[in-house]
Amino acid sequence: MPFWVGVLGLTLSLGITIPKTTLANPSSSEQTLTVAFLYNFLKFSEWPTQNTQNTQNTQNNILNLCVTDNTAFEAELNAIDGRIAQNKIVRINRIELGESLKECQLLFLPREEKPIRIREWLKNAKNTPTLTVSNMDNFLDIGGMIALIDDGTRLQFEINLTQVKSADLKLSAQLLQIARAIRGK
Numbered sequence: 254m255p256f257w258v259g260v261l262g263l264t265l266s267l268g269i270t271i272p273k274t275t276l277a278n279p280s281s282s283e284q285t286l287t288v289a290f291l292y293n294f295l296k297f298s299e300w301p302t303q304n305t306q307n308t309q310n311t312q313n314n315i316l317n318l319c320v321t322d323n324t325a326f327e328a329e330l331n332a333i334d335g336r337i338a339q340n341k342i343v344r345i346n347r348i349e350l351g352e353s354l355k356e357c358q359l360l361f362l363p364r365e366e367k368p369i370r371i372r373e374w375l376k377n378a379k380n381t382p383t384l385t386v387s388n389m390d391n392f393l394d395i396g397g398m399i400a401l402i403d404d405g406t407r408l409q410f411e412i413n414l415t416q417v418k419s420a421d422l423k424l425s426a427q428l429l430q431i432a433r434a435i436r437g438k
Contacts, residue, residue: 286408287388287401288329291318291361294386294399295338297425300358301382316341319348319357319383321374323365350374354381362387362397371395382420393436398422402433409433 295316316338320330324347334345346357350373354360360383362371371389375396378385385398392400393413398420400411415437417424429435 282329283388283403283408284326285329287361288326288333290401290408290410291359291386292333292336292338292343294384294428295343295359297428298359298384299423299425300384301421314341315344316358317344317346317356319346319354319360321362321366321370322347322349324361324363325365326363351377354378354383357381357383359384359386362389362392364389368395371397378420382422384417384420384422412436414438 295318318330318333320326324330330345333343336343348354348357350370354377360374360378362374362385364387366374366389368389371387371392372395375385379396385396386401387397387399388401388403389397393411393416396413396416398413398416400413402409402411410432411434412424412429412432413436414424414429418437
């Protein structure tokens with residue numbers, strides 16, 4: 254059975270949504286599945302009230318998924334821009350190193366980013382309620398919160414719950430149940 258069928262079955266059985274682009278193309282790329290996971294992390298995470306009621310989002314109706322300039326998933330990201338998660342509109346924001354993360358609920362750091370830059374991003378995110386996600390090897394070891402793991406047959410994720418809790422974030426039980434591994438239970 255192709256790996257996308259297994260991922261699709263598992264995610265649908267748990268009520269997790271995959272963008273339409275994944276369903277329309279059975280040979281979905283890792284990029285499309287990565288964006289599907291990011292969207293679902295937005296759906297199944299909880300931020301402190303002040304992080305979703307910031308100055309630019311005065312109506313409290315936007316969830317910002319921030320990506321670096323090295324994120325090459327343009328079409329896949331556009332597929333979820335404007336979609337609804339937790340009764341909020343998902344917005345994709347490209348940001349540069351050094352910019353404030355206070356508007357970001359989720360920050361995706363692609364493995365194409367240099368490791369030293371990923372460490373800098375994590376340092377900048379340290380005291381913010383921003384969920385950090387990457388597909389970089391050893392991401393949890395350097396302080397990341399969710400690592401996407403491609404084992405060659407399917408895309409899975411691991412969670413560093415200690416880092417998640419230190420940022421005052423909460424992940425749903427559904428998300429924790431399907432994680433491949435959880436550190437800091």
